[in-house]
Amino acid sequence: MLSALLVMAGIAIVLGGVLGFSAVKFRVEGNPLADKIDAILPQTQCGQCGYPGCRPYAEAIAAGEADINRCPPGGEEGIHKLADLLGVEFKPFGGGTVLKPKSVAFIDENLCIGCTLCFQACPVDAIAGAAKQMHTIIASECTGCELCVAPCPVDCISMKPIGENIANWKWKYPVYTLAQAK
Amino acid sequence: MRTLYQFNGGIHPPENKEPSTQSGIARAPLPSKLVIPFRQHAGAAAKPMVRAGDRVLKGQLIGMPDGFISSAVHASTSGTIAAIGAQPIAHPSGLPDLCATLIPDGREEWITHAAPSTSLRTGFDYRNSDPAELRQQLRMSGVVGLGGAVFPGDIKLRPGNRKIDTLILNGAECEPYITCDDMLMRERATEIVQGAAMLRFMLEAGEVLIGIEDNKPQAIAAMRQAVTESGLPFEVVVVPTIYPGGSAKQLIRVLTGLEVPSGKLPTDIGVQCFNVATAYSAYRALAHGEPVLSRIITITGNVRRAQNFEVLLGTPVRDLAALGEALPDTDRYLMGGPMMGLPLASTDIPLVKASNCIIAASDKLFPPAPPALPCIRCMRCAEVCPADLQPMDLFWFSQSKEFDKAQRFSLFDCIECGACSYVCPSHIPLVQYFQFAKSEIRAREQDQQAADHARERHEFREYRFEREKQEKAEKLAAREQAAKQAPAPSANPADAMQQKIQAAIARAREQAAASQPKNTENLTAQQRAEIAEIEARRAHIHELAKSAGEHKKE
Numbered sequence: 001m002l003s004a005l006l007v008m009a010g011i012a013i014v015l016g017g018v019l020g021f022s023a024v025k026f027r028v029e030g031n032p033l034a035d036k037i038d039a040i041l042p043q044t045q046c047g048q049c050g051y052p053g054c055r056p057y058a059e060a061i062a063a064g065e066a067d068i069n070r071c072p073p074g075g076e077e078g079i080h081k082l083a084d085l086l087g088v089e090f091k092p093f094g095g096g097t098v099l100k101p102k103s104v105a106f107i108d109e110n111l112c113i114g115c116t117l118c119f120q121a122c123p124v125d126a127i128a129g130a131a132k133q134m135h136t137i138i139a140s141e142c143t144g145c146e147l148c149v150a151p152c153p154v155d156c157i158s159m160k161p162i163g164e165n166i167a168n169w170k171w172k173y174p175v176y177t178l179a180q181a182k
Numbered sequence: 183m184r185t186l187y188q189f190n191g192g193i194h195p196p197e198n199k200e201p202s203t204q205s206g207i208a209r210a211p212l213p214s215k216l217v218i219p220f221r222q223h224a225g226a227a228a229k230p231m232v233r234a235g236d237r238v239l240k241g242q243l244i245g246m247p248d249g250f251i252s253s254a255v256h257a258s259t260s261g262t263i264a265a266i267g268a269q270p271i272a273h274p275s276g277l278p279d280l281c282a283t284l285i286p287d288g289r290e291e292w293i294t295h296a297a298p299s300t301s302l303r304t305g306f307d308y309r310n311s312d313p314a315e316l317r318q319q320l321r322m323s324g325v326v327g328l329g330g331a332v333f334p335g336d337i338k339l340r341p342g343n344r345k346i347d348t349l350i351l352n353g354a355e356c357e358p359y360i361t362c363d364d365m366l367m368r369e370r371a372t373e374i375v376q377g378a379a380m381l382r383f384m385l386e387a388g389e390v391l392i393g394i395e396d397n398k399p400q401a402i403a404a405m406r407q408a409v410t411e412s413g414l415p416f417e418v419v420v421v422p423t424i425y426p427g428g429s430a431k432q433l434i435r436v437l438t439g440l441e442v443p444s445g446k447l448p449t450d451i452g453v454q455c456f457n458v459a460t461a462y463s464a465y466r467a468l469a470h471g472e473p474v475l476s477r478i479i480t481i482t483g484n485v486r487r488a489q490n491f492e493v494l495l496g497t498p499v500r501d502l503a504a505l506g507e508a509l510p511d512t513d514r515y516l517m518g519g520p521m522m523g524l525p526l527a528s529t530d531i532p533l534v535k536a537s538n539c540i541i542a543a544s545d546k547l548f549p550p551a552p553p554a555l556p557c558i559r560c561m562r563c564a565e566v567c568p569a570d571l572q573p574m575d576l577f578w579f580s581q582s583k584e585f586d587k588a589q590r591f592s593l594f595d596c597i598e599c600g601a602c603s604y605v606c607p608s609h610i611p612l613v614q615y616f617q618f619a620k621s622e623i624r625a626r627e628q629d630q631q632a633a634d635h636a637r638e639r640h641e642f643r644e645y646r647f648e649r650e651k652q653e654k655a656e657k658l659a660a661r662e663q664a665a666k667q668a669p670a671p672s673a674n675p676a677d678a679m680q681q682k683i684q685a686a687i688a689r690a691r692e693q694a695a696a697s698q699p700k701n702t703e704n705l706t707a708q709q710r711a712e713i714a715e716i717e718a719r720r721a722h723i724h725e726l727a728k729s730a731g732e733h734k735k736e
Contacts, residue, residue: 038637041633042629042633042636043632043633043634043636043637043640044636045636045640053640054637054640123640123643124636124639124640124643125639125642125643126639141635141636141639143632143636164275164277165277165279166221166271166273166275166277166279168625169273169275169277169621170618170621170622170625171274171614171617171618171620171621171622172618173618174611174614174615174618
């Protein structure tokens, strides 16, 4: 009787020690689920989801506080990916969401007064300029988040949709007319 | 006799090469307008170097290579640049791209190679030159792969981490109708062989194999003769005629028995492959300082006079069609062969480095494909696939947009040769599905890269804010600390002032002591002599000035 108790207690102590040790030794920094979600998000840092950037939104989804259909730049495909990752049902965008074509910001350099407000707002440092100097968008770095548009006091920033060109053109899904079959 | 190997599948479509080989290469007359695209090569478009209204000479650089994978673009003849702007080009999208419109003046006035503005040299003694210099000359001459991929030649010639054992010259020309390489080999074999020698020198390659399909006996004979005359240890290898035996990977397989692994380059297995026309243009560029201004193009199909023409780059398709005397029922034109060619949206589209053939087409010549039926998994596509793929599975995944599965089934090893579509009993446009899936996957990868890049920039920005905040806090703390520790200011303000003045004087003294003229020590005898001479002259001038002053006073 006593020996059995001792054996069980001993096992409990040893296993408890192992668990305690591995909890310290193999501790995972951060939230791996949030990292995985963050990898799917398009990183425009636009805040259209209601969170200040992609990372906070990813953390909110991981914590179960946010829905997966809040990210317009990610498109429906992004929602599908999130649904697959989290094992939940696909949800269409809510009523208020407007899907816009991919754009880059454009500064009308004749109007810019060099107030620096736009590049303070830019989440990816894609605006070059200095106080009382003309500012300009570094188009290759711009994610099209529109965060610079609102702060501009002279409304000199506009969003220009990226049109289809030779460099970004994609082959279309083959469509062949059924009329031929008749 | 060399042992030849086989690749899987392949097809034997009707060749239709006879009509355009009846007469030799003719020079196309100067067109009234040239449209020269700045993107005639794989990689980044060249940067325009001229403006509308500029007069240019034949061979003048009008597009500077921009980026690592890029190539130069030149004026094909002398004349005036009428405009620089977007024009329709030969591209599956039908979208316009940046082009220079050149109105020829008819004088064909060449650039002078001696002029410092010309970056091209003439008469390279390639054996005694630095390969890097030769590569630069090729880059500035716009030498790109003329087999159709138009990949910049200088990059294919860069030394890799593996030694090149075999240089293959591709004269297979497997696609039906096209005969431009055949005629080039018949008529300009010597130059091709010389070009191959230059390529071999740059690659430090061992053996050189020239692969030609057995349906070109005259080209084989001409090339053999040129090799014998040159005395170079090259070998002309006759390969069986099969489509797509002229595709680089398949030709490498046939000639060497080696297979280029998935996702690798031929150089990774010690082989490099160039089209015969590329060797020819490399020779012209290195031996004569002649950039790529023209190429041989076959005009054939529904025409009265099928022939090969040497055409200036930028010539509109219409001019070439007129030379071939297209028959009245021609309703469309194909650039390239019937298997991989590209239907052209208009005849204004210019001929470029990638254009090897223009086929005038009509419904009689190429009847429209019957409507596609469902796949019955008959496996005929897999039987003919030269890349050992399973097109029926790739089709299934592409159709249902399961791109990761398609990628797992080696979609990117597909060379888009069209053999599967050719044999498909259900007439499914398989290659179109593969092209769709490939470009979709590429676009996604690009989006992912852009997202990763944006994340990195955003995180760095956050980090920078954090760092600035911390630095500010530290500075503030340090200042507070200093304010606390500083000795209480002396009661007597005059005393404090005196102390400050003394400190300033001490500092000034230290500085004066430290700053001694440093260039008066360790002088050579000559320098000393020079100094003495200058001093003497100065004294003399002083003397003169003094006497002049005295003179005035008097």
